[in-house]
Amino acid sequence: MPNTALSTPLLALPFRPRRRRRPGASACSAADDSGSAPARPLRPTFGLSGTEALELQWAVLAGRLKDEPYFGLAVETLWNFAVVDMFEAKSVFFGSTMDLGQYERFKRVMHSLPFRTLLGHCKREVLSTLVVSDSEVRQRVRVTGLRREVACYTMVVTRQLGGLRDGYWLTQRLTRDEEEQE
Numbered sequence: 001m002p003n004t005a006l007s008t009p010l011l012a013l014p015f016r017p018r019r020r021r022r023p024g025a026s027a028c029s030a031a032d033d034s035g036s037a038p039a040r041p042l043r044p045t046f047g048l049s050g051t052e053a054l055e056l057q058w059a060v061l062a063g064r065l066k067d068e069p070y071f072g073l074a075v076e077t078l079w080n081f082a083v084v085d086m087f088e089a090k091s092v093f094f095g096s097t098m099d100l101g102q103y104e105r106f107k108r109v110m111h112s113l114p115f116r117t118l119l120g121h122c123k124r125e126v127l128s129t130l131v132v133s134d135s136e137v138r139q140r141v142r143v144t145g146l147r148r149e150v151a152c153y154t155m156v157v158t159r160q161l162g163g164l165r166d167g168y169w170l171t172q173r174l175t176r177d178e179e180e181q182e
Contacts, residue, residue, distance in 0.1 A: 050137035053169035095175035117145035135159040
């Protein structure tokens with residue numbers, strides 16, 4: 001008599017990986033100017049417009065997506081949208097020339113002093129949105145971070161022409177503006 005418990009191949013069993021939850025709650029109020037969070041594609045899709053790609057990235061950086069599966073989602077999503085060539089030794093994605101060919105280097109820059117305000121920010125105020133052409137949109141925002149620090153950032157998204165990402169809106173540059181003189 002055959003053993004039925006062993007007759008099922010192991011690959012046929014359903015595999016459900018455990019999802020890690022983001023540790024702790026945000027120190028900011030959920031009721032701010034960002035409104036409802038958009039649907040959550042973690043990679044650029046063909047159906048997103050330039051302004052939708054911007055809003056998605058700002059929402060992910062604020063940590064406002066429903067059912068956020070893990071803590072590093074914001075940096076990973078920004079990496080997926082970034083125009084960074086791993087074979088190019090110098091990139092100006094963050095404003096200054098640096099080697100960003102690996103995800104770990106990109107992540108280290110995002111957690112550095114100039115850009116840490118973006119991660120899990122409390123409040124975002126759009127200062128201006130400029131549609132430069134059919135293939136470029138620039139947005140400047142003022143962000144209040146978890147440590148109550150205020151900074152202004154400019155994000156530039158462009159529609160890619162040719163290649164594997166033809167027609168996708170990707171982030172060409174994310175820069176922190178100089179400190180405002182008051």
